[in-house]
Amino acid sequence: MWGLSLQVSLQALKAFESAARQGSFKLAAEELSLTPTAISHHISNLESRLNVNLFHRLGRRISLTGTGIRLAKATSDGFRKIDSALEEVMKAGSSVRVTTTSSFAAMVLIPSQHEFEQANPDISMEISTGESVDSQSYIIPIRFGDVSVAEDADVIKSESFNVFGTYGMAPPSWSNEPITLFTTEWKNQSLPAPPLAAWLEKNGLDGSNIKLKKFDQELFGIQQAMTENGLVFCSTTLSKRLLKSNLLQQFETRSVKSDLCYYVPNKHSFETRSAIRFLNWIEYMLNQ
Amino acid sequence: MWGLSLQVSLQALKAFESAARQGSFKLAAEELSLTPTAISHHISNLESRLNVNLFHRLGRRISLTGTGIRLAKATSDGFRKIDSALEEVMKAGSSVRVTTTSSFAAMVLIPSQHEFEQANPDISMEISTGESVDSQSYIIPIRFGDVSVAEDADVIKSESFNVFGTYGMAPPSWSNEPITLFTTEWKNQSLPAPPLAAWLEKNGLDGSNIKLKKFDQELFGIQQAMTENGLVFCSTTLSKRLLKSNLLQQFETRSVKSDLCYYVPNKHSFETRSAIRFLNWIEYMLNQ
DNA sequence: TAGTTTAGATGATTTAAACTCATCTACAAG
DNA sequence: CTTGTAGATGAGTTTAAATCATCTAAACTA
Incomplete structure (x- = not known):
């Protein structure tokens, strides 16, 4: 696992996934307890790293590109699976x-x-x-x-x-x-x-x-x-x-x-x- | 998404998943281009955060606990999905x-x-x-x-x-x-x-x-x-x-x-x- | 059996990623 | 036309992540 993608920031992917799912950097920031600035930086850095555009910027609106849609689906599925398992473990870890x-x-x-x-x-x-x-x-x-x-x-x-x-x-x-x-x-x-x-x-x-x-x-x-x-x-x-x-x-x-x-x-x-x-x-x- | 697990380090999960899959902190370090020390710290921190033991330490051998096995499966599935999509995008980004x-x-x-x-x-x-x-x-x-x-x-x-x-x-x-x-x-x-x-x-x-x-x-x-x-x-x-x-x-x-x-x-x-x-x-x- | 090698543990220090702040642009709303 | 707002960008700050140094204890080898 992790060939070329080893250096890709997981934090950035998390920020991208949240923005993609909610269609908004602002809402992503709220979900992840960050500032919209942090989201913007993460996504720009990710786009540079991957050499693709993930969002169309339409004034202050954003929409996913085709590549963005495909990456969003995969990261949503992947992170959801991880998050579910973590919730289960954490619940087990804090109660008897x-x-x-x-x-x-x-x-x-x-x-x-x-x-x-x-x-x-x-x-x-x-x-x-x-x-x-x-x-x-x-x-x-x-x-x-x-x-x-x-x-x-x-x-x-x-x-x-x-x-x-x-x-x-x-x-x-x-x-x-x-x-x-x-x-x-x-x-x-x-x-x-x-x-x-x-x-x-x-x-x-x-x-x-x-x-x-x-x-x-x-x-x-x-x-x-x-x-x-x-x-x-x-x-x-x-x-x-x-x-x-x-x-x-x-x-x-x-x-x-x-x-x-x-x-x-x-x-x-x-x-x-x-x-x-x-x-x-x-x-x-x-x-x- | 990301309720209680928002503060869980994705880097740490990545380190855990690699160690779990390969049964070795040392091999995980090699795969992720880190030191075994970094892996050890990540996993210890993750165990503290989640309030569970993920590995049995048997001298200098490790083996997964039941909780570790379950979390490893979910994180492997999740990260594999993400990694595959990234590979596809990065290939597209560097060639025509x-x-x-x-x-x-x-x-x-x-x-x-x-x-x-x-x-x-x-x-x-x-x-x-x-x-x-x-x-x-x-x-x-x-x-x-x-x-x-x-x-x-x-x-x-x-x-x-x-x-x-x-x-x-x-x-x-x-x-x-x-x-x-x-x-x-x-x-x-x-x-x-x-x-x-x-x-x-x-x-x-x-x-x-x-x-x-x-x-x-x-x-x-x-x-x-x-x-x-x-x-x-x-x-x-x-x-x-x-x-x-x-x-x-x-x-x-x-x-x-x-x-x-x-x-x-x-x-x-x-x-x-x-x-x-x-x-x-x-x-x-x-x-x- | 003794010496050597090695995987993981731990604390301290360094590095770099992640984050916020300040300011800006441009579009949407009133 | 004015005000509000989402995203962009550069600079500075903070913190997570990483390495270094050292240690333990088990596995290996002569």
């Missing part, structure tokens, strides 16, 4: 677009969005929910899944589970009385279930007095526990902020690890600086 | 390409090509023969035709005809002896015939002793006249240089105007400076 589960969005992302944006005033965060594979290259999907399925490098949080209750309620008598426990049954049946059995064993409980009430989103179980002064078995990730806010409390029970995790498929492919900063931030926040 | 009849090429253009190029050292002339309509925008067709068909502004020479003989031969006795006269019968039957009748009348000759020998190109008649020490009835344009070179001579006969002419269809559409200079030169040369 994340899609995730409703529970993660509600319990983690949305509550901490402000914190992220304050720490990164040059980046805006856009959150959506949904599980479809998004074809746009710049949307970061935070998925909930089986740790044995996700690539190690993609996992941002391995989930632990515990029982939590409304703030202020008396610790339950695990052995003596019937207990209602809210929990989750995932719509996606291929996912490992919440590790309630492992939790019972770890805490030396036989669970025969526990009545389970299941929802299809962790969010609903948590909300119901808070509303009904009850108990919920859910992830420590989702309950973390609620603990801090004294909306939920934890008892003497110990949390258990699970085979469930949050992960970002092909995490390494998100290479914009804002994506990298976001991913570093979310991973640190989840695991500190 | 003419297509014309064999006779006009042989008798006028080729003999004076050197004169034109010496007067215009920055322009090269390329001559071809043929009558097909050429779709390329920058080839100037000099056509031979009927003056009533051509646009006035397109006519570069209105033809006159006369009889010429080999240099040194005795003037013919128009009334006493049989005369062989070479002339032309155009392949294109729609053209007016050479105005022999009008010439006879203007010169007070009845022509009953003249035997015509016809060729389908004026060039052939002229050559035959010189070869056989004979007479040819042809255009003053084609014979002009031969007269000056004492290869042909004119007698006391008077030339006659004709309805034939040389013309350039859509002459005004040739707007490169070299085309304009050529057309001005040829018109002056033919009519002085």
